[in-house]
Amino acid sequence: MLEMRGIHKRFGAVVALNDASLSVNEGEILALAGSNGSGKSTMIKVLAGLVAPNSGKIFFDGKEVAIHSGTDSVKEGIATAFQDLSLIPTMSVQDNILLGCEPKKNGFVDEKKARKIVLELLEKFHIDCDPDDYVQTLMPSTQSMLEVAKAVYRKPKILLLDEVTASLHYDEIETLFGIMRELKAEGVSMIYVTHRMNEIFQICDTITIMRSSNTVISGKVSDFSLDDIVYYMTGARPEHSDTVAEKAEDFADRELVVDVKDLAIAPKVKDISMKAYKGEIVGIGGLEGQGQSEVIRAILGAVKPEGGSIDYLGKKTKFKAPADGVKAGIGFISGERNVEAMFPIRPISENIFAGNSAKNRMFKFLTKKEVRKFSQDAVDKYNIKIGKLKDPASSLSGGNQQKLVVARWIAMKPNLLLLDDPTKGVDIHSRQEIHDIIRECAANGMTVIISASDTEELMNISERIYVFYEGKVAAMLAGPEKTQERLVSAMMGINENKKEELAE
């Protein structure tokens, strides 16, 4: 019914899709699987008309169609429930569901009919809310269900579901699957993106697996085992072992720098405990959004934990703001550099000096020379390619911007350096340089906690890896247990799934 062939998409130097393809038949549920950054979300966005591919063809019932915009996509009978919700927080539930396709009578919105439709939908999806409630007042899981209800209301021929179950509860997922089966019986085709392996086996008929921007394999779900899927997603066979758990540590002679105990931060972090010793590089692994960012920010003082405690250098932290963390000798490097690290219109020199300017007394005399020397040293030492120091930071390439942010903190000689996916969208060469800098610092006694979405990167740089899954530590890998295979299976929560299956 729907077929995508030879889709290519580049974002600048980053290749998001390279000769990707998929096809789905009438009344079929296709699972689109792949690890972080494999391109599955981009595929969905191409179909939804949000991303225009550089090349490639889309066929609908054998006829080629062009999808240039969201409107084109809707015209072809495609409806999408997005991972990052497309609901408008300041509008009511009813207005959100009907938005753009309100039932009309004499050119006006038929309020009676509209209310009836919405109430029926809410009933069908077991959503417990009033049609007049504002979306922003609802729980994240309710919002996700609404997102699906909105897509279903459009009576699509093809329904795209992009990680809608990520924030859903068990019973909500059951409801959703019931509705999906109904739609399937009506002949609706669905493309279902999920990180949860067991869901694929529960609901999907066929599967297309993507790895590093490519389609690796397609086929019937019944022809695949769990291990096969993981293998095609990661290129590594998962290794099963019951010993993937925190083992007794042999760090008695090393100073404990960070000790996180039973940390909880709604909604993502449920129960995280981890330790980091002096001069150690500790990795945090996991699929996207398993609570990694929140834990790192909580250590810095940017997020307030709701439960548990964080000890830093043997004392319980009471950071009210990142300023307190920075004062205590903590540095933070974010991979979301545009939002969280760069000052694009300010000069390169000020950008490097930023962490330093946050310290010391506010009105102390500061010479231009001091700023220039500090930044020039960092530029030379870390080999950042710049024009002039007074050029705006936006003039740098992505990799050099990230090196700038790294240099900003390293030059401050922090006691503890936190990195949240620091090499996201950074070219391979700069990535290598950043790794070298981090290793050198750790060798000199700096403690490093780094989260990374790239498993290979994580394997390379960290001594020990805590793997997060659904807000909990699924495994702590160190020494001989630190293998790509174990990392992958822990990331997928496979051990946990096995347990669940046994329980059933």
Added chain:
Amino acid sequence: MSNKSTMEFQSNKDFFSRVNLFVQTHTALMAVIIAAILFAATIIINPRSLNLVAIGNIVLLTVILSIPAAGQTLVLIGGGMDFGVGAVMSATAILTTYTMRGENGHFLPVLLISIAIGVVVGFVNGFCSVKIGLPAMIVTMAIANIVTRLQYILTQGVLSGTASPLLASTVKFKIGGVIPHVAVYALIIWPLVFYILNKSRFGKQLYLVGNNPTAAKLTGIKVDKVRIISYIFSGVLAAFAGIIGAAYMSTARCQIFDGYAYDSLIATIIGGTTFAGGSGSYAGSIAGSLVMVLLSNLLTSLNLASPIRNVLNAVILVLLLMLYNRGKAVRQ
């Protein structure tokens, strides 16, 4: 990048875009050029306006405007806006004339009370807009309204008192008949503001906060504190400007300097500071103040009726602002 932008510059034959690009990369210089053009036009229209008294007056008015403009610059760079500087100026001007009643020897108490008023108003403005998160434009206007109403309660709307002769002489007396004494205040205020913006960590933090508050916070800067301090500076500088204004006018009625709220804002924008925050310079704001004074001077020399003059003044300012804020031309 500089190469790239020159290339883009050359390939772009459209005259207006080129002017626009120049304006956006040399904002402070542009303000000086506009000032020169306005002054030249005034002399051509009325050659008699080229005299020492007139020039002395231009200096004096520019200095007075440059003081609230300093506060405005600080607040705008930090990503805020202060519509309350005019009301604070009026309040301290009234305080000055009421307290001094034409006698010398009250300067210190006047100065201290004025600064206190500036600190309080600035803090309230900052607290409401930064901590509570109300829109800066609305909050500062509302607080300004309170300050204005208090003036009426205090004075019952009646004019009373004058600035002390000594204070008045510091503004009106001219060295060699040309340079007004008020230049001495400029010698204190201008370097002070320059120091705050360019030679202190606070200045660096202020620019970073204005450009990207999220990044600033995660870098360890106390974003709220920095922003509130910028409002306090604005209040104090306006309070000081009110004292000098009282010296210049001798007497002060309620709301006498309210117009300075808009004038200081426009002078600052003309000087290259943006509404978006994170960029701008005090040198630009001083040049912008000069533009404002010279423009009103030019229109006065045209011998037009006052309402028409005001309309023309406003139209020219709108045109200037359009030239300045037509979006970023250079980078993506």
